[in-house]
Structure formats: structure tokens, C-alpha cells
Amino acid sequence: MLAKTASVALVGADAFIIDVEVGLGSGLPGCSIVGLPSAPVREAEQRIRAALTSVGSGWPGRRVIANLAPGALRKEGTHYDLALAMGVLSANEEVPAASLEGWVIIGELALDGSVRSVPGALPASLATKHARLRGVICPRINAAEAAMVEGVEVVPVTNLQECADFLKGGWKPRPIEVPPTPRRTPIEDLREVRGHPDAKFALEVAAAGGHNLLMFGPPGSGKTMLARRLPGILPSMTLDEALEVTRIRSVSGMLTDGCDLIEQRPFRAPHHHVSLAGLIGGGSGLPRPGEVSLAHHGVLFLDEVGLFSRHILDSLRAPLEDGVVVIARSMGAVRFPCRFSLIAAMNPCPCGFLGDPQRACRCSPMQLSSYAAKLTGPLLDRIDMQISVGRVGKSQLLGAPEGESSEQVRARVEMCRAIQMHRYGSAVMTNASVPRSSLEMHMHLSATANVFLGSAIDLLRLSGRGLDRLMRVARTVADLDGSDVVSDDHLGRAIGFRTSVTEEVLV
Amino acid sequence: MNTVVSRTLEPGHPEWPGALDEIAGAPKRLFAVGRPLDTSRPMIAIVGTRRPTIAGVEIAQSLARGLAQGGFTIVSGLAVGIDAVAHQAALDAGGATVAVLGCGLDVLYPRPNLKLRDRIVEGGCLLTEYEEGVQPTKFTFPQRNRIVAGLAVGVIVVEGSYRSGALITARRALENNRNIYAVPGSLRNPMSQGPNMLIARGEAQLVTSFKDICDDLAPSMVWSRSDEAPQVEQDELAVLDLLDDSPSTSDALLRAGTMEAGQLALTLARLEVRGWAVRTAAGYALSTSGARIRAAISRQPSVAPHRNKIDPLP
Numbered sequence: 149m150l151a152k153t154a155s156v157a158l159v160g161a162d163a164f165i166i167d168v169e170v171g172l173g174s175g176l177p178g179c180s181i182v183g184l185p186s187a188p189v190r191e192a193e194q195r196i197r198a199a200l201t202s203v204g205s206g207w208p209g210r211r212v213i214a215n216l217a218p219g220a221l222r223k224e225g226t227h228y229d230l231a232l233a234m235g236v237l238s239a240n241e242e243v244p245a246a247s248l249e250g251w252v253i254i255g256e257l258a259l260d261g262s263v264r265s266v267p268g269a270l271p272a273s274l275a276t277k278h279a280r281l282r283g284v285i286c287p288r289i290n291a292a293e294a295a296m297v298e299g300v301e302v303v304p305v306t307n308l309q310e311c312a313d314f315l316k317g318g319w320k321p322r323p324i325e326v327p328p329t330p331r332r333t334p335i336e337d338l339r340e341v342r343g344h345p346d347a348k349f350a351l352e353v354a355a356a357g358g359h360n361l362l363m364f365g366p367p368g369s370g371k372t373m374l375a376r377r378l379p380g381i382l383p384s385m386t387l388d389e390a391l392e393v394t395r396i397r398s399v400s401g402m403l404t405d406g407c408d409l410i411e412q413r414p415f416r417a418p419h420h421h422v423s424l425a426g427l428i429g430g431g432s433g434l435p436r437p438g439e440v441s442l443a444h445h446g447v448l449f450l451d452e453v454g455l456f457s458r459h460i461l462d463s464l465r466a467p468l469e470d471g472v473v474v475i476a477r478s479m480g481a482v483r484f485p486c487r488f489s490l491i492a493a494m495n496p497c498p499c500g501f502l503g504d505p506q507r508a509c510r511c512s513p514m515q516l517s518s519y520a521a522k523l524t525g526p527l528l529d530r531i532d533m534q535i536s537v538g539r540v541g542k543s544q545l546l547g548a549p550e551g552e553s554s555e556q557v558r559a560r561v562e563m564c565r566a567i568q569m570h571r572y573g574s575a576v577m578t579n580a581s582v583p584r585s586s587l588e589m590h591m592h593l594s595a596t597a598n599v600f601l602g603s604a605i606d607l608l609r610l611s612g613r614g615l616d617r618l619m620r621v622a623r624t625v626a627d628l629d630g631s632d633v634v635s636d637d638h639l640g641r642a643i644g645f646r647t648s649v650t651e652e653v654l655v
Numbered sequence: 656m657n658t659v660v661s662r663t664l665e666p667g668h669p670e671w672p673g674a675l676d677e678i679a680g681a682p683k684r685l686f687a688v689g690r691p692l693d694t695s696r697p698m699i700a701i702v703g704t705r706r707p708t709i710a711g712v713e714i715a716q717s718l719a720r721g722l723a724q725g726g727f728t729i730v731s732g733l734a735v736g737i738d739a740v741a742h743q744a745a746l747d748a749g750g751a752t753v754a755v756l757g758c759g760l761d762v763l764y765p766r767p768n769l770k771l772r773d774r775i776v777e778g779g780c781l782l783t784e785y786e787e788g789v790q791p792t793k794f795t796f797p798q799r800n801r802i803v804a805g806l807a808v809g810v811i812v813v814e815g816s817y818r819s820g821a822l823i824t825a826r827r828a829l830e831n832n833r834n835i836y837a838v839p840g841s842l843r844n845p846m847s848q849g850p851n852m853l854i855a856r857g858e859a860q861l862v863t864s865f866k867d868i869c870d871d872l873a874p875s876m877v878w879s880r881s882d883e884a885p886q887v888e889q890d891e892l893a894v895l896d897l898l899d900d901s902p903s904t905s906d907a908l909l910r911a912g913t914m915e916a917g918q919l920a921l922t923l924a925r926l927e928v929r930g931w932a933v934r935t936a937a938g939y940a941l942s943t944s945g946a947r948i949r950a951a952i953s954r955q956p957s958v959a960p961h962r963n964k965i966d967p968l969p
Contacts, residue, residue, distance in 0.1 A: 345916055346905040364936040365904075496936040508816060508845035509706060514767070536938045538904035600928070607928045640921030644905060648934060 151238030153248040154281070155231035156272040157221055160475075160482035161396050161437065163271035165252065165279045167217040168228065170235030175211035181232070183216030186433065188226045195226075196233045198259040203309045208240045221480075224434040227266035230255035230285070230311060237312055247315040250282030251303075254290075261308040265289040267401035270394055273297040285311060291324040293398060296391065296409050338377045338554040343540035345551075347374055350535045350645055352557050355381045356564035357624030358578030360468075360490035360530055362453075362523075362647060365537030367500045371493040372417075374537065375449045378491060379413035380554035382447075383562045389445045392485060396444055400437050414446030416488075420455040428463050428473055429484050435475045440467045441484035453492040454519045464490075465526035487576075492531065494523075532580055532617045534647040564627045579624045584616060591619055597636040604643060618646050661686045661760050661787075670694065678805035678831040682784035685802075686760055689780035693728065693751060697872065700730040700803050700828070702821040703737025703813035704846050709933055710900035711737060711814035711846060713943040714838055716744040718811060721865030723750020730755065730807050732799055733775070737813045737821070739768050742775060752779035753806065757799035758791040759783065782806075800824040801831075808872060809834035811862060815849035822849050825859065835859040836868055841900055887952060890914070890922045895931060895941070895949045904938035 150171045156163040166183075179193040197207050214232055216223050231253035237243040254272050256264040269290035274297055276284050283301025284294050291304035304321050305311045313319035338348060347363070351374060354361045363371045385393065394410045397403050418427055418439040425431045429438035440448060450456060467473050471487040496502040498519050502509040511519070569575050571590055572582050579587065593601065605615060622642035626634040664671050664685040670692040675681045701719055703711060719729050719741040729745035731738040733754040745752040754775050758764050760783055763772075775781055784802060785795065800820060804810055804827035812835070815821035825835050837859035840847020853859035862868060887895075897903070897911050909919055923939055926932035931945030941949070 343910075344906055345909055346920075349916065366937075494936075502937060511706070517767070536902075536904045536934075536936060538907050538938060540906075600925075604924070604928045607930060637917050637921050640924035641917065643924035643927065644920040644934075 149239045149241060149245075151235045151245055151248065153231050153235050153238070154252045155216075155228050155254055156252060156268065156275050157223055158225065158268045158271060158399050158434065159221075159480075160435065160484050161271065161392075161399050161441070162483075163268055163275040164221070165275055165281070166221075166223070166228075167215075168231045168235050168253075169215040169217065170232065170239045171213045171215075172208055172210045172239050173213055177207065177209055177211065179212040179214065181214045181216070183214075183219045184222045185216065186222060186224050189216070189223045189228055192226070192229045192232055192257075195229055195257045195259065196236060199229075199233060199257040199261040199308050200236065202259065203261040203307070203312075205237060205240070205242055205312070208236065212236060212239070225266065225268075226256040226264075227254040227268065229257040230263060230305075230308070233257060233308060234311060234315065243312055243315045247317070251285050251315075252276045252281055252283070253285045253311070255285070255287045255305070255311075257308060263287045263305055263307055263311070267403070268399050269294040269403075270296060270391070270398040273300050273302070274391075274395070276300050285314070288324075290403075292326045293394070293403055295324050296394065336376050336380060336554075338381060338552065338557055339550050341370065341373060341377065341551065342545055344370060344374065344537065346644075347535055347537050348551065348557075349641075350533060351378055352381060352561060353621065353624050353628065353641075353645065354378065354489065354491075354533055355383075355557075356561045356628050357532075357568075357620065358489065358580040359532040359621060359624065360580070361492070362531045362534040363491065363493040363537050364496050364534070365493070366495060366539060369537045369539045371537050372449070372451055375417075375447070375451075375491045375493065376415060377554060378447045378489060379415045381557045381561055382413050382489070383558065383565050385411060385413060385445060393445050396437050396441050396484065400442065414443055415449065416443040416446065417449040417451060420450075420452050422456075422460065424460060424463055427460060428467065428475075429482075430475050435477065435482045437484045438473065438486075440464070440486040440488060441473060443488040444485050446488055448488045448490050450490070450492045452494065454494050454498070454522050456522070458522055461522060461527050462525070465530075468527075468530040490531065492523075492527075496536075528647060529613060531647055532621050533645040535645060560628060563630075564624070567627050567630075579620050579627065587616075587620060587623065591623060592633045593639075594633050594635045597634055597639045600636045600639055604639075608643070608646075608648075610646075614646065614648075618642050621645050661688050663687075664692070664782075672698075672806050674698070674808070675802070675805045678801065678827075680801065681805065682802060685782050685784055686786075687780055687782050688760055689776045690751075690778065692753065692780055692782075696726060696728045696751065698728040698730045698753065698807045699868065699872075700807035700810040700824065701737065701741035701813060702731055702800075702803065702810060702815075702824045704815045704819050704821060704849075705734055705736035705738075706846065707736050707740070707814050708844060708846055708900060709902075709935060709940050710840075710844075710943075710946075711838075712740050715740045715813045717943050718813070718838075718862075718865045718868075719744035719750075720748040722868065723748040723752070725865065725869055726750075728753055730803055732757070732796075732803055732820075732824075733765070733768055733772065733781075734820075735765055735767050737815075739771055741813075742779070743771055746774055746778050754779065754781050755799050755802050755806070756781060756783040756785070756791075757795035759785045759787040759789040761787045762790055764791050796820055797823050801827045804828035804831055804833055807833060809836055809868065811836040811838070811868065812850045812853060812859065813838050814840065814844075814846040816845055817848050817852065819849050822853070825849075825853060829858055834871065836862040836871075838862050844901055887948060888922075888925075890918065891926055891929075891931070892949075892952060894919065894922045894926060895945055898926075898932055898939060898941040898945065900941060900946075902935045902938040902940040908939065 153168045265287045270293045273294040285303045288304035295302045467486045473484045475482045497511045499510045501507040625638040625641045715737045723745040728751040730753045731741045742752045810828040837850035837853040
């Protein structure tokens with residue numbers, strides 16, 4: 149007797165439907181799983197045997213052969229357990245073969261027959277929809293996640309028996325409960341930041357034009373506090389964006405205790421000792437998304453960027469440019485999306501007191517130059533803006549009135565994004581990412597701005613790239629002002645935000 | 656550079672700087688590489704910290720440039736920071752410069768200044784009392800400083816903390832009856848502690864421009880005035896008044912002034928483009944020309960400021 153059912157394989161942030169075939173043949177009672185299983189998949193046999201025994205259905209007294217197709221794709225993870233167990237029951241004629249039709253089954257088995265949660269329920273559900281199958285049978289904990297996809301039936305089960313009963317007919321699952329308190333970090337509002345009017349405006353410009361930002365400032369000046377508030381002023385995520393973010397969380401196993409759709413833009417702040425695999429993605433076995441992908445549609449914050457090692461910073465070039473990470477393995481390449489806003493923060497020097505009016509800098513010239521040299525090349529080319537954040541005095545901390553809320557700023561940012569969308573005819577294009585030619589077409593400099601720009605190019609010794617970045621920021625400042633023409637006011641602001649790390653290294 | 660074609664200078668040698676004979680513990684001989692030492696020209700030393708502020712760098716540049724054009728040979732110690740800036744500015748101005756080393760002529764130290772060292776060998780002169788192969792140590796530098804002080808008629812301290820080597824040079828100069836000049840700085844600039852202390856104790860003369868030194872050492876020089884008079888806008892002047900040698904962030908400037916944020920940003924950009932302000936990682940600081948413009952205007956609000964240029968007497 150041959151039984152057929154389906155499960156999924158996770159490849160990057162995507163899931164592929166895997167056909168699970170189970171047959172009984174002659175030979176000693178035993179089990180072989182074929183189709184390039186990794187160790188966790190091979191060990192499924194022991195879990196399934198114990199689980200079947202504990203619910204009272206015995207292990208067939210014949211040889212069991214399980215095949216996971218396509219056979220050339222490596223199978224990782226423990227979520228095949230439930231599909232294999234159903235296959236065994238069906239091959240043993242305990243579950244009607246026809247009832248398995250159209251279901252994608254995922255779940256890890258415990259020895260007592262209960263079903264444990266697995267990563268990747270959302271991608272599995274998406275793959276089910278894509279393959280026009282009927283629905284997903286998954287652990288109850290993952291059900292809310294799988295149910296985010298419309299048009300896919302989701303059957304939550306807590307143990308093997310429920311699953312078998314459902315397929316035999318006669319058992320109906322309880323409705324899926326959405327976790328009562330969805331895990332949401334409280335939104336950090338821009339209103340809480342006292343002082344820093346210029347830095348706040350820089351954040352607004354960065355959010356509006358999709359610009360990456362570099363912040364200089366001594367320890368304790370509020371760089372991290374400011375950076376944490378960027379996700380809150382970025383435009384709200386569309387449903388598709390939210391699904392993508394949730395999907396990446398799902399495959400990285402961060403949602404195994406149940407979660408609703410993630411509607412808040414992610415904020416990731418990897419430590420400077422992060423490994424290459426941790427930042428970009430990879431790792432042994434199943435490649436996992438790195439910090440850049442976890443920051444997809446959100447903000448990647450590199451605090452103390454001068455302390456990151458050079459090869460780590462250089463590795464950011466491709467993700468920043470392409471918005472996607474490709475991890476090549478012998479078994480094929482895995483892709484993770486990674487479109488994020490970058491904020492890098494840095495002390496003015498290793499000890500942090502360069503230029504401080506009250507304390508002397510203790511760094512040697514050698515330290516100073518190697519500190520700044522980290523920021524050359526690939527990374528700097530993708531950073532449009534640079535600001536200096538100073539310490540805020542006591543009177544500012546205590547007495548200053550509350551500023552605008554994130555919501556008010558976000559409204560302006562969304563308006564500005566709408567202008568860009570209309571102009572470039574694409575929702576993903578921003579002033580920071582449009583090709584140069586198309587930016588030049590829409591750069592209308594006023595007469596005075598033109599003269600000012602001329603002298604700025606000469607006297608500030610702007611390079612071609614520097615000029616390009618300056619123009620992009622000036623365009624965003626003008627857009628925020630609702631002006632089609634870029635005036636000298638807008639240009640002045642952009643000059644104040646320009647990146648000039650390389651200019652001052654010699655001092 | 657392993658083999659060095661050096662000359663040995665001893666008392667009696669045409670290049671031997673006679674001024675050295677006046678100091679206590681004068682070296683018996685010196686090794687030199689580069690152009691011949693012109694002993695007829697007055698030498699002046701410019702020394703300071705290895706970690707100057709931007710203001711310090713600019714002041715050292717303008718002093719060295721002015722004095723080199725005025726016919727002084729600029730002496731310093733080839734250290735990074737003020738020393739290097741002074742050598743460089745002298746060479747850039749077409750003047751003469753002498754670098755006194757704290758090691759043998761074949762020892763390439765300090766590394767960051769190797770290019771500058773090559774330039775000095777070409778357009779100036781390297782001097783040392785140490786044989787080839789002698790490595791720099793913390794004892795050789797103070798020894799080197801006594802030669803710097805001995806060669807010069809005066810020593811200018813641009814920036815330096817209390818413990819700076821520049822102060823050792825100043826002390827040696829004082830002991831050997833040389834003139835000491837110090838550039839004053841803000842009380843909040845830790846690098847101005849040294850010069851401020853020298854002035855406070857009456858050991859050094861306060862210097863605001865290379866003209867002060869020329870007036871002191873060479874009163875017979877004359878000054879010409881160029882008649883270009885830059886126009887300064889009211890806004891620009893208001894922001895210039897807020898700026899200082901130590902950088903301030905634009906947020907701090909916004910708090911200090913009465914200007915609206917957009918206008919301040921534009922004015923700062925204009926000042927930067929005119930070269931009157933510089934932007935650093937820690938914010939905006941006043942540049943030398945900015946300071947000059949500001950001083951000129953606050954003295955005579957109705958008269959346009961003049962830029963001074965030095966013309967040595969024929």
C-alpha cells in the first residue's frame with residue numbers, strides 16, 4: 149500500500165512543497181527515509197514510532213520506505229514528523245488515502261504523541277496558496293501565523309490523535325485563537341527626545357527620502373535614542389511588506405511561540421562583534437537569515453560603527469546595493485530579501501572626546517586615522533547624510549517642551565513618499581535609490597541655488613559622488629517642503645547634512 | 656632609506672649655526688641632509704601638540720606661512736601635529752625649514768610624516784646630533800628640543816597641554832635666553848593650557864599673528880594691504896559671533912542664537928563655502944579667516960575688513 153501526502157522545505161525565506169510518499173514493503177520491520185534527509189529528518193523514525201505507540205496505533209509489521217521528493221533538495225528540520233506519521237498510518241490503512249489529498253502537513257512530534265511548534269508556518273501557508281492546495285495542518289501554536297494567508301484552510305492540532313481523527317472525519321478543531329497579547333515592543337515616540345532639533349530633522353529627511361545616515365557624537369549624546377525612533381516615523385508597512393517581515397521572522401524560528409502579523413517596522417542593532425553569518429546570513433546546515441534580513445523593511449543600526457571589523461563592514465556592500473542577500477551553497481543558492489535603512493553611529497574618536505570642550509582627547513594620531521579609515525569605500529558610498537549630535541544640557545533635559553510626536557512626523561514623511569512615488573512611478577523608488585539620470589531629470593534648481601551650488605562644489609571640494617548624494621538629499625528636503633523647485637534654503641540644509649568623513653581625516 | 660648621504664657639521668664649518676654655541680650642553684657636531692643651512696637667515700621655531708585642534712592647525716599654518724615668506728627659517732621637530740603642519744606650510748610658502756630629529760638620519764620616524772620628510776630633504780634640511788642607527792626614545796626627544804630652542808631666535812608654542820613636549824622646548828628656550836611666544840586659546844580648550852600658562856607666568860609673549868613676531872624681531876619690515884574687502888551679510892555675522900575654536904553642533908548653535916533652523920543651516924553652509932567656518936565630526940568651528948573677518952568687523956563696523964599680506968623689505 150502506498151500513501152501520499154505533502155509537507156514543505158524551507159529555502160531562504162521561501163517554502164517549497166515536498167511530496168511525502170510512504171510505502172510498506174517486504175523485509176524486516178524497520179524504516180528508511182530517502183530523499184536527501186539530514187540528521188533531524190532521519191531521526192524522525194524514532195519519534196514517529198514512539199508517538200504512534202503511545203496513541204495506540206502500532207508500527208506496521210513490515211518494512212517502511214519513506215520518500216521525500218524532489219529527491220535532490222536537501223531536507224532540513226523536524227517539521228516532517230507529522231506528515232511522515234500520517235503517511236505511515238495511511239499506508240497501514242488506518243487513515244483513508246483520499247483524505248490526505250490537498251493537505252500540507254507540518255509539525256514535530258513528541259514521544260507522547262503531542263505536536264510541537266516549528267518555524268516556517270507562514271511560508272508554508274504561502275506555498276500552499278501558491279500551489280493551490282486546500283490547506284495546512286500545523287501545530288496549534290503556529291496556527292495564527294499560518295492563518296495570516298487568506299484562502300488557505302488552517303487546521304490546528306495539538307497531538308497526533310487529533311490529526312488522525314480529523315483526516316478520518318468526525319473531529320473538528322477548535323477555532324484558532326490569536327495570541328491575546330501580541331508581542332509588540334512599545335513604540336518609541338519621537339516626542340520623548342528633548343532638544344536635538346537638527347538631528348530630528350535629519351531623521352525626518354532620512355525617513356522621507358530613504359537615505360542612510362551617519363551620526364557622530366560623544367558617548368551619551370543620544371545617538372541610539374534617536375536611531376530607535378526611525379522605525380516609528382517611516383511610512384506604515386503595507387500588508388505585503390508586513391507579510392514579508394513576518395515570513396523572515398518565521399523562518400528564523402523567532403515566532404515558534406505564536407505571533408500575530410508583525411505590523412511594526414523592525415529595528416535591529418547588532419553588536420560590533422557580530423559574525424559574518426550573523427550579519428549577512430548563513431550558518432551551518434539550513435542557512436538562516438542574518439541581521440540585514442531581519443531588518444528588512446526596517447532599520448539596521450550599527451552603533452560604534454568604527455569598532456566593527458573592516459570585512460564585516462565591507463560585506464554590507466551587496467545587501468545595501470541589491471536589497472537581497474544570496475547565500476551560495478553546494479546544494480544551491482538561498483535568497484533572503486534585505487531592504488533596510490542604515491543608521492551608523494560613531495564617537496568622534498575612539499575615546500570619544502575629540503572636540504569636546506571640557507575633556508581632552510586621549511587618542512594617538514594613529515588611532516584616529518585608523519578609526520576613520522574603517523569608514524571608507526563601499527559603506528560610505530551608500531551613506532547620504534552625516535550629522536553631529538552633541539550632548540544636551542541639563543536645562544534642555546528638564547525644561548524643554550515636548551516636541552512633535554512620531555505620528556505627526558510620519559504623516560509628513562508619508563506625504564513626501566507619495567510625491568516620490570508619483571514622480572518616479574514606482575512604490576519602491578525613493579530619492580536615495582532612483583538612478584542618477586532620473587534624479588537629474590527632476591532636479592529643478594532655482595537660480596540662486598545654482599550659483600550657490602557652483603561655489604560649493606569648488607570650495608567644499610565635492611567629488612562627483614559627493615555631489616550626487618548632496619543632490620539627492622536636497623531633493624528630499626525640497627519634497628518635504630512641498631516644493632518642486634530646489635531653493636538655496638533646501639541646498640543649505642543638504643550641505644549641512646553632507647558626508648565629509650574623508651575630508652577631515654588629515655587633521 | 657638605508658644609506659644616507661649626510662654631512663657632518665662641526666664648529667667652524669660654514670654651515671655650523673653659531674647660535675648653538677650660546678646654549679648650555681651644545682652638541683659637538685651635527686649630521687645634516689638636504690639643502691645647505693643658511694646661517695644668515697633668522698630661524699624661528701614653531702612647536703606644539705601632536706593632537707592639535709582644527710584652530711591650532713590653521714594658526715600654525717598661517718604663522719609658518721607668514722614667517723617663512725618674511726624670510727624666517729621655520730625650525731621644528733618633524734613630529735605629527737603642529738610640527739608637521741609648520742614644516743609643510745613653510746615649504747608650501749616657498750620658504751626654508753629645518754627639522755631636528757630625535758634619532759639617526761637613517762631611522763624613518765615618525766611613519767606618518769615620511770612623505771613630508773622627503774619634501775624637507777628636497778626643499779629644506781634635516782638635522783640631528785645622533786649617529787645613524789640611533790632609535791628615538793623618550794630621552795632623545797627632550798635632547799632634540801634643546802637643539803630646536805638653541806637654533807632659533809624665538810620659539811612659538813601654538814597648542815599643548817600642561818605635559819606637552821612643546822613646553823620642554825619653551826623651557827629650554829627660556830633657559831637659553833630665547834624669546835618665547837605663545838598663542839592664547841580658550842580656557843575650555845585643553846590644548847591651550849600650555850600656552851595660556853606661559854602667558855600667565857609672563858614667560859611668553861602673547862601672539863595673535865605672525866606680524867606680532869615680525870614686529871618684535873624685525874621692526875623694520877613693512878606691511879602692504881590688499882584692497883579686496885569681502886561683503887559680510889548680517890546673518891553671517893550673527894552666526895560668526897556664535898562660532899568658536901572648539902566645534903559646536905548646529906543644535907547648540909540653534910539654542911544659542913535667535914535664528915530659525917532652516918536659516919541657520921543655510922547660513923552655516925554659506926560660511927563653510929566662504930571658508931569662514933569648518934565642519935568637523937563634532938560640529939562647526941571658526942576658521943582662521945572667519946576669526947579674522949569677525950575681529951575686523953567688530954573693531955570697525957563701518958569699515959570693510961582688510962586682508963594683510965606681508966612684503967619683506969628689499
